[in-house]
Amino acid sequence: MIEFLSGLGRSGLHWLAVLGRASTFLFRVLLAQDAVVRRFRLTLAEIYSVGVRSMLIIMVSGLFVGMVLGYQGYITLVNFGAAEALGGVVALSLVRELGPVVTALLFAGRAGSALTAEIGLMKTTEQLSAMEMMAVDPYRRVFAPRFFAGFLSMPLLAALFSAVGVMGGYIVGVGLLGVDSGSYFSQMQAVTDWHEDVMSGVIKSIVFGFVVTWIAVFQGFDAEPTSEGISRATTQTVVVSALAVLGLDFILTGLMFGDM
């Protein structure tokens, strides 16, 4: 019994300590954000590896998610004779929920894990310590550009995902299943509000971008400097990001659409 209690206490203290380290880390990275402008070429390279190279998987997934939504929505709606409402169903679910959430999950798997592994290896091979020896601030040189790149890329990727998904729904709904093209878009515009729906989705994706990049960069920074430690940190990044995104999504949805 005492064993169990002390084990509980130990893991609680451990998580508190991690949270504390993560917060100080985030604070120092945010303080170092001036490096983003000053060393713009580094930031550019990071946006390329985090954002541009995630574009393909995001757009392909968006297309297929949109197509599946179009198909499933049609099957349900046609029972009620409301197949014309397909556009609204596809657009609302993409813009509000699926766009930001699925993009964040894919982003954690595609870009977050890479960030963690890269930084973890830098730590293991003592590149970070070497930088400090040369009076190069790793927060400015390594962390700040990566953090900014993830923070910037995520909303853009989520917008791409939703836009491509809407087209995917169009391909299936209008192209294959014969919903009228005009009513697909007019229904969509009738139910999707620019402020309430689209902007809420954008805010969500900004929050997710912040959290996922924070977790990824911190896990790399906090990894044990062994090959096993890196692999554990990479796994942690994906797992913790996914849980954080889903939990935050629930809270944000409650805050944004709670009164409806």
Add this chain to the structure above:
Amino acid sequence: MKLRFLEVSVGVFVLLGIAALFYLAIQVSNIAEYRDRDTYHVVAYFDHIGGLKVRAPVTVSGVRIGRVAQIVYDPERFQARVTLAIQAGKNYLPADTQASIFTAGLLGEQYIALEPGGDYEMLADGDEVLFTQSALVLENMIGRVLTNISGD
């Protein structure tokens, strides 16, 4: 060469993302409505609003000219107070306009239909629509039909 490629691809990425946002704004959402932002508000009191919701359309002859801006219960009049936001460019509602709550389609959402009267005075901002017709409640109608049948 390498730097140039980086710059171009990041530029394309950012542009594509912004283009996607624009696409969502223009093609998917109702941002066109925000263009004619100037609206004026007219108030209508209903005994029963049925399933009317905020942002439901307000129409004249089936043409949408505004939206429901606010629904509150007025404890002094024991009625629902519905505020209608009407586009300012369409200022042609006579003072004796009638407002009714109808349902679009069988399962459709409820909307407010305005029927212009013949008055020379027009409704201005803050005015009240005097003639209103509440939403039809299916249970009430069935009850009335049943009493009519049993009365025969």
